[in-house]
Amino acid sequence: MNNPAQKRGFTVTRTYQVPPQIVFAAWTDPKQLGWFFNPGMPVEREPEVDLRVGGAWRLLMVEREDKSYVTGGIYREIDPPGRLVFNFGAVGGWPDLSAGLEDALLVTLEFNAIPEGTEMVCRLDVPSHVSDARAKEWFDMGIEGGWTQTVDRLKLG
Amino acid sequence: MQDDLSTTFAALADPTRRAILMRLTEGPATVNELAEPFDTTLPTISRHLKVLEEAGLVIKERTAQFRPCRLEVAPLQVADQWIEQYRQFFGERFDRLGAQLEAMRQDKGEDK
Numbered sequence: 001m002n003n004p005a006q007k008r009g010f011t012v013t014r015t016y017q018v019p020p021q022i023v024f025a026a027w028t029d030p031k032q033l034g035w036f037f038n039p040g041m042p043v044e045r046e047p048e049v050d051l052r053v054g055g056a057w058r059l060l061m062v063e064r065e066d067k068s069y070v071t072g073g074i075y076r077e078i079d080p081p082g083r084l085v086f087n088f089g090a091v092g093g094w095p096d097l098s099a100g101l102e103d104a105l106l107v108t109l110e111f112n113a114i115p116e117g118t119e120m121v122c123r124l125d126v127p128s129h130v131s132d133a134r135a136k137e138w139f140d141m142g143i144e145g146g147w148t149q150t151v152d153r154l155k156l157g
Numbered sequence: 158m159q160d161d162l163s164t165t166f167a168a169l170a171d172p173t174r175r176a177i178l179m180r181l182t183e184g185p186a187t188v189n190e191l192a193e194p195f196d197t198t199l200p201t202i203s204r205h206l207k208v209l210e211e212a213g214l215v216i217k218e219r220t221a222q223f224r225p226c227r228l229e230v231a232p233l234q235v236a237d238q239w240i241e242q243y244r245q246f247f248g249e250r251f252d253r254l255g256a257q258l259e260a261m262r263q264d265k266g267e268d269k
Contacts, residue, residue: 035253
């Protein structure tokens with residue numbers, strides 16, 4: 001059984017000067033998801049949130065008149081206010097989750113209370129068909145930036 | 158996830174193969190040279206090279222006499238970019254989340 005704690009994606013950490021429950025609400029209240037749209041993007045449809053394990057949150061992203069797609073996530077864990085886990089994407093959207101969740105990107109959010117407010121730790125995990133031990137070694141080799149450096153070295157060499 | 162990326166990730170999911178690739182970043186090498194640091198047999202190394210060739214990560218130059226294996230970085234760049242696009246996507250959103258939260262905080266008249 002793959003251990004989801006093994007790192008095979010990347011982690012982004014942000015600090016916000018509000019309590020964790022406020023940040024959690026910004027992710028899960030359909031009326032507060034405006035931040036997920038691109039600047040200037042029209043909101044032609046109100047975001048939908050079905051806040052339960054297996055439920056979906058869906059946003060219609062209208063990039064141009066002829067280019068729009070649905071994104072969002074399918075919830076895997078909901079533990080307010082400190083933890084929220086979802087597979088990133090939408091059925092028939094981007095990324096497309098029509099094929100199921102096994103190969104889907106997994107986003108794990110922690111909202112940690114700190115003196116300043118909230119430390120939000122967001123981890124995105126690559127699909128888990130690679131076993132934990134091998135994936136760990138792969139990332140030890142430096143998928144985050146490492147391969148880019150390797151490539152740069154080769155360009156110079 | 159695209160099939161090509163699955164092949165790339167699967168090829169990278171073995172420590173021997175990653176070590177082979179790292180050696181090739183120093184320049185092309187023969188199969189014997191690549192096998193030299195390992196305790197395994199030459200057929201095993203050849204098997205790993207075949208996986209790397211099928212993933213497009215190693216090119217075997219059939220005509221070069223002394224340095225037949227070289228690294229091809231294009232699949233690695235695709236893998237990097239694939240992950241990087243998500244990092245950028247979420248990074249931009251988190252900036253806007255911060256702005257939205259800050260606006261809400263100021264609306265509530267909190268003073269920190």
